[in-house]
Amino acid sequence: MPAIAFRRGSTLTDPDCLTDIDAERPTPGLHDLLVAVHAVSVNPVDTKIRAGLVAAPDSVRSLGWDAAGIVEAVGEAVTLFQPGQKVYYAGSFDRSGSNAQFHLVDERIVGHMPETLGFAEAAALPLTSLTAWQLLFDRLGVPPGKPADAGSLLVLGGAGGVGSILIQLARRLTGLTVIATASRAPSRDWCLALGAHHVIDHRRPLPAQVGALPVPPVTHIAALSHTAEHLHELAELIAPQGRLAIIDDHDTLDAAPFKAKSVSLHWEMVFTRPLYRTPDMIAQHRILGEVAALVDVGVLRSTVNRVLHPLNAARLIEAHRLVEGGGVSGKVVVARSVDDMAQPAQEAGR
Numbered sequence: 001m002p003a004i005a006f007r008r009g010s011t012l013t014d015p016d017c018l019t020d021i022d023a024e025r026p027t028p029g030l031h032d033l034l035v036a037v038h039a040v041s042v043n044p045v046d047t048k049i050r051a052g053l054v055a056a057p058d059s060v061r062s063l064g065w066d067a068a069g070i071v072e073a074v075g076e077a078v079t080l081f082q083p084g085q086k087v088y089y090a091g092s093f094d095r096s097g098s099n100a101q102f103h104l105v106d107e108r109i110v111g112h113m114p115e116t117l118g119f120a121e122a123a124a125l126p127l128t129s130l131t132a133w134q135l136l137f138d139r140l141g142v143p144p145g146k147p148a149d150a151g152s153l154l155v156l157g158g159a160g161g162v163g164s165i166l167i168q169l170a171r172r173l174t175g176l177t178v179i180a181t182a183s184r185a186p187s188r189d190w191c192l193a194l195g196a197h198h199v200i201d202h203r204r205p206l207p208a209q210v211g212a213l214p215v216p217p218v219t220h221i222a223a224l225s226h227t228a229e230h231l232h233e234l235a236e237l238i239a240p241q242g243r244l245a246i247i248d249d250h251d252t253l254d255a256a257p258f259k260a261k262s263v264s265l266h267w268e269m270v271f272t273r274p275l276y277r278t279p280d281m282i283a284q285h286r287i288l289g290e291v292a293a294l295v296d297v298g299v300l301r302s303t304v305n306r307v308l309h310p311l312n313a314a315r316l317i318e319a320h321r322l323v324e325g326g327g328v329s330g331k332v333v334v335a336r337s338v339d340d341m342a343q344p345a346q347e348a349g350r
Contacts, residue, residue, distance in 0.1 A: 001022070001023055001024070001025045001100060001101040001102050002020065002021075002022065002023075002100070002101045002312075003020075003021050003022070003023040003061070003062050003099065003100035003101065004018055004019065004020060004021070004062055004063070004099040004100065004311075004312065004313050004316055005018070005019050005021045005023075005061055005062060006018050006019075006049075006050045006061075006062065006063050006099075007019075007050075008049070008050070008052050008056075009051065009052035010050060010051065010052075011051065012317055012320055012321055012324070017050060017317065017320075018050070018063075018313040018316050018317050018320070019313050020312055020313045023061070023062075023100060025101075025102055026102060026103075026104045028073055028074060028075040028078075028104060029075050029104070030075045030076055030077040030078075031075055031077050031078060031106050031107050031108065032074070032075040032078070032104045032105065032106060032107070033071050033073075033074055033075070033078065033081055033087065033104070033105055033106075033107050033110060034071070034072045034073040034074070034102055034103075034104060035067065035069040035070065035071055035072060035087060035089075035098075035102065035103050035104075035105060036069050036070045036071075036072045036101065036102055037064075037067050037068075037069040037098050037100060037101060037102065037103050037311070037336065038068055038069045038070065038119035038123075038335065038336050038337075038340040039067070039068045039069070039119040039120045039122070039123035039311070039333055039334065039335040039336065039340050039341075040064045040066055040067050040068075040098050040099060040123055040311065040333070040334055041066040041123045041124045041127070041161075041304070041331045041332060041333045041334075042064075042066075042316065042319040042320060042322075042323050042331075042332050042333075042334065043065060043066060043127055043128075043161065043323070043331075044323060045065055045127075046063045046064065046065065046097075046320065046323070047320050047323050047324050048249075049063060050063060050320065053249075054249065056093065056094075057094050059094070059095070059096065060094075060095070060096050060097065061096050062096050062097045062098070062099040062100050063097045063099050063316075064091070064097030064098035064099035064100075064103075065090050065091045065093070065097055065098070065127055065271075066089075066090055066091075066098065066123055066124070066125075066126050066127045067088065067089060067090075067091065067098035067103060067105075067123060067126075068086070068087070068088040068113055068119040068120075068122035068123040068126075069086070069087060069088075069103070069119065070084065070085070070086055070087070071083050071084060071085045071087055072102060074107070075107075078107050079107075080107045080108075080110070080285065081107055081110065081112075085112065086112070086113040086119075086122075087110050087111065087112060087113055088110075088111055088113045088114075088122045088123065088125060088126050088288065088292075089105050089109055089110040089111060089126050089284075089288065090109070090126040090127040090130055090270060090271075090284075091103070091105050091109070091274075092105070092106065092109065092271060092274035092275060093271035093274070093275050094271075094274075094275055099311070099316060106274060106281075107285070108274075108281045108282040108284065108285050109273070109274050109281065109282075109284040109285060110285060110288070111126070111284075111285060111287075111288020111289050111291070111292055112288075112289065112292060113292065114291075114292040114295040114296050115292075115296050115344070116295060116296050116343075116344065117295060117302055117343065117344070118340065118341065118342050118343045118344060119335060119336075119340040119341075120304060120307045120333045120335045120340055120341045120342075121302035121304050121333075121343065122302070123304075123333050123335075124161075124302050124303055124304035124330070124331035124333050125165070125291060125295075125302055125303070126288060127161070127270055128161040128162045128164065128165045128303065128331065129165050129287070129288070129291045129300075130270050130284055130287055130288070131162045131165075131247060131268060131270045132162050132163075132165040132166035132169055133165075133169065133287050133290070133291070134268055134270065134287070135162075135166065135222055135245045135247065135266075135268040136166060136169055136170060136174070136222070138268075139243075139245045139266035139267070139268050140220050140222070140243045140245050140266060141243065142170070142174050142176065142220060143174070144173050144174060145173075145174065145175065146174065146175035147175050148175070149216075150174065150175030150176050150177070150216070150219075151176060151177070151216045151217050151218065151219030151220065151239065151242075152176060152177040152178075152179055152215045152216050152217060152218045152219060152220070153170050153174075153176040153177070153178050153179065153218075153219075153220045153221070153222065154179045154180075154181070154206075154210070154218050154220070154221045154222070154234075154237070154238075155167060155170075155178065155179065155180045155181065155196070155222050155224065156181050156202065156221065156222065156223045156224055156225065156226070156227065156230060156234070157181060157202070157223075157224035157225035157226065158180025158181055158182055158187075158191040158196060158199065158224075159180070159182045159184075159187035159188075159190050159191055159329040159330075160224055160225060160329075161303060161330065161331050162224050162247060163180065163191070163222075163224050164190070164191075164194055164303035164329065164330050164331075165300070165303060166222055166224075167180055167191060167194045167195050167196050168194050168195055168299075168300050168301070169300070170195075171194075171195030171196070171197070172195065172294075172299050172300070173299075176219075176220065177197050177198075177215045177216055178195065178196045178197050178198075179196065179197065179198045179199070179200060179210065179213065179215060179218070180196040180198070180199050180200075181199070181200055181201065181202035181206070182199050182201070182202070183201055183202055183203045184327070186329065187329050190329040190330070194303075197215070198213050198215065200213075202226070202230065205233065206230060206233040206234070206237060207233055207236045207237040210237050211237075217239035217242075218237055218238050218239055218242065219238075219239045219242045219243070220242060220243050220244075220245075221234055221238055221242065221243070221244045221245070222245050222247075223244060223245065223246045223247070223248070224247055224248065225248050226248070227246050227248050227250070227253075228250060228253065231253075231254070231257065232257055235257035235258050235261070235263070238258070238261065238263055239261070240261040240262065240263075241261065241262050241263070241264075242261065242263050242264075243263065243264050243266060244258065244263055244264070244265050244266065245265075245266040245267070245268055246265070246266070246267055246268070247267075247268050247269070302331075303329075303330035303331050304330060304331050304333050305328055305329055305330035305331060305332065306319075306322060306328060306331075306332045306333065307332075307333045307334075307335055307341050308332070308333070308334045308335070309334065309335040309336065309337060309338060309340070309341060310334075310335070310336055310337060311334050311335065311336040315334050316334055319332045319333075319334050
């Protein structure tokens with residue numbers, strides 16, 4: 001089967017950083033789905049593993065931790081899916097990725113694809129939706145609902161993939177006042193269109209900007225990028241007994257500035273449940289189901305920004321370049337064909 005391999009520690013100028021190969025078609029294990037991949041999205045984790053900045057197991061030959069496709073075959077113990085069904089998922093960090101014609105994934109971390117989306121739109125959602133959902137509801141412990149005394153949520157890096165979903169979830173499902181950060185006019189407009197109440201510039205001092213807003217105290221912070229650069233500012237502006245959740249990578253992190261305010265620190269890593277086969281691993285199947293339902297009733301929307309095709313090494317190199325270069329709000333997707341870029345026929349005019 002066609003697949004795209006990668007060379008660890010490579011830059012995009014290396015001719016073999018991503019290459020088209022012929023790989024053996026995989027066979028499903030007990031809980032596995034064999035998925036015919038129709039679209040993938042490229043996340044920062046893909047570029048970091050390729051560049052050697054994040055280590056992945058030697059068994060990982062292909063990148064890709066977001067996919068949408070059709071179930072081709074199922075393992076003997078599979079109960080949640082049948083061949084022919086459309087699915088979307090983020091996969092697991094310890095298995096080869098979705099940059100291939102066929103891909104194996106455990107059914108417990110897979111969701112039925114939103115009915116109102118095409119493959120390209122759906123492929124943009126899984127990793128960022130799971131990260132944002134787990135961060136907001138599991139790590140920060142924000143209850144769904146709109147109480148009058150809800151505080152404010154500061155989203156550091158609001159225009160990225162996770163921020164784009166987090167803004168929507170917090171605005172539509174909670175009572176938090178949502179303050180996003182963005183440094184460019186298009187990014188600011190993107191955050192506001194997704195539902196942010198306010199947008200501030202992370203290139204300027206954050207406490208003064210937040211202090212000038214007519215908002216409740218910042219009780220929750222989602223630090224999605226460049227956390228270390230803003231750590232002392234975050235400690236200054238967060239309310240006593242607030243909660244801070246972080247997703248970006250750090251060799252070390254000094255949490256001491258948060259002690260005086262009794263601020264709790266939470267990490268969110270989207271692959272924790274599948275990587276450690278936690279007892280609640282199936283929660284990701286349920287979360288993707290909730291996200292699909294919210295998409296289908298118009299509460300959430302896909303954050304796809306750019307779609308390339310076909311799914312081969314050349315197009316993935318282009319997608320990696322866009323992600324590494326920054327400046328693209330939302331997600332970059334690579335579809336297998338032009339047909340996979342389209343919305344379902346009944347939704348094409350919405």
